[in-house]
Amino acid sequence: MSSQPKIGDLHYFNPQDIEFSYSPSGALRFTLKDQYSVIKVDAGSCFPLRKPDKYIWVKDGKNNELGIISSIDELSSSSKKCLKDYLRKRYYMPNITRVDKLTEEFGLWYFDASTDRGPRQFIVRDPRQNIINLNQGRLLIIDVDGNRFNIDDYTTLNPKVVMMLDRLV
Incomplete structure (x- = not known):
């Protein structure tokens, strides 16, 4: 060879x-x-x-x-x-289908979400850098451990979550 x-x-x-x-x-x-x-x-x-x-x-x-x-x-x-x-x-990346709880404390965002691969709880530091608007409502979220999550259209989530995410994207 x-x-x-x-x-x-x-x-x-x-x-x-x-x-x-x-x-x-x-x-x-x-x-x-x-x-x-x-x-x-x-x-x-x-x-x-x-x-x-x-x-x-x-x-x-x-x-x-x-x-x-x-x-x-x-x-x-x-x-x-x-x-x-x-x-x-x-490129393992669960798709978030529902956000049950989203809170912000000391600059950290705490997610309690349902994904296509089961429930997940994760933390996002510096959300302006780690919640990325890809296009037409699709978001890429990177947590503090480097795990990636996808949301196909964040505008379909509950109104409180949409309002919080709107501040970033």
């Missing part, structure tokens, strides 16, 4: 020439057919919120970018399943 791309080279992969799988240790493995294989890679979306299945970067264990995949949909079914599973874990 030949060598990997040089550092700094931007390379778009042909989806038919690449394969993703999991190594026995559970690491994401990448193979460029007839060229090289990397046992442990990292992958992520260039646009994880707006186009999560498009423009996927792949890096080796030393954080060197190997290349970009234009679309996950063009991969083989087994590679697509592996990569989607990996990205789902990487």
